[in-house]
Amino acid sequence: MTRSLPILAGCSVLLAVLLVAAKFTCEHRLAPLTSGIQGELAAAPVDVLFVGSSHTRQSYDVHALEKSLHGSAFLVAYNGLDYQTMTVIVPALLANGKGPPKVLVIEGYCMSLVRSGGLEDSRMFFDAPPAMKVEFMRQYLAEGATWERYLDLFDLAVNRDNELLLMHPAYSRLTSWLSYRGGYAGKNVPGLSSFDGIYLRVPRSSASPEQEAALISVIQAAKQQNVRVLCIESPMPGPTERQGTVIRLKARLAQILREQDVPYLDGASGFPVDDPKLFGDSNHLSTEGRALFTEIAARFIAQTQQPDIAAGRKNGVSTALAAP
Secondary structure (H helix, E strand, O other): OOOHHHHHHHHHHHHHHHHHHHHHHHHHHHOOOOOHHHHHHHHOOOOEEEEEOHHHHOOOOHHHHHHHHOOOEEEEEOOOOOHHHHHHHHHHHHOOOOOOOOEEEEEOOHHHHOOOOOOOOOHHHHHOOHHHHHHHHHHHHHOOOOHHHHHHHHHHHHOOOHHHHHOHHHHHHHHHHHEEOOEEOOOOOOOOOOOOOOOOOOOOOOOOHHHHHHHHHHHHHHHHOOOEEEEEEOOOOHHHHOOHHHHHHHHHHHHHHHHOOOOEEEOOOOOOOOOHHHEOOOOOEOHHHHHHHHHHHHHHHHHHOHHHHHHHHHOOOOOOOOOO
16 A cells, blocks of 8 residues: 555656646647637738737727728737737747738737736737747746745646636637637627726836837837837726826837837827727727727728739739728
């Protein structure tokens, strides 16, 4: 009996290691194909690829976008996705063997300039292929290889989102039902009745140098692939837009984009930001606001393509992304 205990313990450890290894290397194969990283890889190549946080997910009606642009679109959007994390995701999506998108739309959002590194949305790790997972872990440890960070990564790799594996058939059907090419499908976000108590807490007053450098790196990676880069910032409620910190961060974002020669749409410009029913909370659009902003964004994207469209028509070539 005493001899069998070490054998049982060893077998248990080996089984645990094998299960973790299988989860690490294979879980992305069970990720949804109507949203996220795996969805975009399956849909590629697309005409317009949007990358951002929940701001991106809640700002566009993808059906309406595709109809207006006469081309395909896809949103890769995760809660809290910032520019540092984009330096891992975007190059991998652009390097997909099916071909890069024609246009990359980077989310312009003041919070992306001030966030600390790390994965706020663990589904990003679940959806990522093994090589991308390793890059996420390397990036996290590069900011400080502490025991706390090692424990965070252990929890991420071993414990997080195991319920998605256990409930895969139901989860997959639910995700397919609720999303279309990364955006919401059939979800209604009601508007506010007033702006009472509306305030966006911004953790720091100036942009992080690491986030600024990451944004520039993402832009350059796309341009090296001959992908046209745009930056679109979704509108926020008037009280949020008028916060001093938000104004300063938006000005800094606009300056970086000018220096990188990237067309920039400040969604608050010309949008009725003082109409509560167009917003779901302090920094996201309601369904009604999403419909209106989708039209504005589609016009902006089409206008930036005018030289290409003109050349395509001159040469008798059918060109996607024609102006509405």
